[in-house]
Amino acid sequence: xxxxxxxxxxxxxxxxxxxxxxxxxxxxxxxxxxxxxxxxxxxxxxxxxxxxxxxxxxxxxxxxxxxxxxxxxxxxxxxxxxxxxxxxxxxxxxxxxxxxxxxxxxxxxxxxxxxxxxxxxxxxxxxxxxxxxxxxxxxxxxxxxxxxxxxxxxxxxxxxxxxxxxxxxxxxxxxxxxxxxxxxxxxxxxxxxxxxxxxxxxxxxxxxxxxxxxxxxxxxxxxxxxxxxxxxxxxxxxxxxxxxxxxxxxxxxxxxxxxxxxxxxxxxxxxxxxxxxxxxxxxx
Numbered sequence: 001x002x003x004x005x006x007x008x009x010x011x012x013x014x015x016x017x018x019x020x021x022x023x024x025x026x027x028x029x030x031x032x033x034x035x036x037x038x039x040x041x042x043x044x045x046x047x048x049x050x051x052x053x054x055x056x057x058x059x060x061x062x063x064x065x066x067x068x069x070x071x072x073x074x075x076x077x078x079x080x081x082x083x084x085x086x087x088x089x090x091x092x093x094x095x096x097x098x099x100x101x102x103x104x105x106x107x108x109x110x111x112x113x114x115x116x117x118x119x120x121x122x123x124x125x126x127x128x129x130x131x132x133x134x135x136x137x138x139x140x141x142x143x144x145x146x147x148x149x150x151x152x153x154x155x156x157x158x159x160x161x162x163x164x165x166x167x168x169x170x171x172x173x174x175x176x177x178x179x180x181x182x183x184x185x186x187x188x189x190x191x192x193x194x195x196x197x198x199x200x201x202x203x204x205x206x207x208x209x210x211x212x213x214x215x216x217x218x219x220x221x222x223x224x225x226x227x228x229x230x231x232x233x234x235x236x237x238x239x240x241x242x243x244x245x246x247x248x249x250x251x252x253x254x255x256x257x258x259x260x261x262x263x264x265x266x267x268x269x270x271x272x273x274x275x276x277x278x279x280x281x282x283x284x
Contacts, residue, residue: 064246069253072246081235086254088231089220092148093258096155096223097216103156104163104212111164112171112201113193125164133157134222141226151223158219159212166208170201206270213262217255 046066052058053065060068076082107125110117133154140150174197182196224233232251239247 060245061243062245064244064249068246069250072250076235076247076250082250082254085230085232085235085251086258089224089233090258092151092223092231093155093216093220096152096219097159097212099152100156100159100216101163101212104160104208105167107160108164108167108171112168113197122168125161129161129165133161133219137222137226146227150226151220151228154223155216155219158215162211162215163205163208166204166211167201170204170208171197173204174200203270203274206266206273210263210266213266214259217259217262221255 049058049063050066053060053063053067058065073082107121111121111125112118136157137150137154140153144150144153178196178200179192182192187195220231221233224231225237228234228237232254236248236251239245239251
């Protein structure tokens with residue numbers, strides 16, 4: 001099927017009509033929904049896991065089957081251990097995230113908006129980022145003991161870096177022409193920050209938020225190995241002593257699901273806050 005487009009091209013004496021012919025796109029056939037395609041990978045991995053366990057290629061001593069993991073999930077949910085562990089881990093992650101996000105937001109605004117703040121803060125943050133935050137666990141134990149404080153501090157530290165650098169980078173990547181145009185329109189410093197700089201930094205801040213939330217759960221995995229008496233890490237430590245791979249895998253799956261839930265929430269938030277921004281969503 002062809003389509004034509006008539007274009008009038010002006011010339012020196014009289015306008016000339018030019019016809020451009022092209023081929024229209026053919027109608028698409030049945031396409032698999034994106035939700036099904038996105039779920040195909042995880043479902044395929046679980047199916048492969050089940051088949052290798054059922055056929056004996058994957059011994060139970062190495063990794064429990066998904067059926068055993070599901071049975072443990074039902075049993076631990078019934079006796080209340082799993083819900084209480086999720087609640088304890090979620091509380092630590094939430095407190096650590098709020099502390100780390102507050103510190104990162106304050107430092108990134110100071111460093112991004114003011115040259116003096118950049119000179120004082122950014123180089124120090126770059127230096128501290130080179131230090132593996134997991135390696136600070138022994139020092140945190142010396143400083144804060146073995147109770148809740150070092151666990152929350154480790155989560156807060158893991159959250160601070162990705163949020164700081166993404167917000168700072170978003171502020172400094174603001175188009176200079178937009179800033180100049182806003183000044184010509186009479187916007188003062190506060191108006192410039194509110195209507196130009198912060199909206200321009202918002203995409204980077206949301207990317208940093210996704211990284212920070214995933215890092216919070218990653219940090220919690222390490223943090224809950226520090227003399228934990230509750231939480232998912234506590235369940236994993238007990239299961240490790242008795243070689244219960246089904247409980248260990250269950251706790252890892254719960255960590256992953258909590259991280260995916262946080263990531264999904266940020267995706268929804270991004271769609272609502274960035275409706276003004278045209279994005280490339282990939283080819284069909």
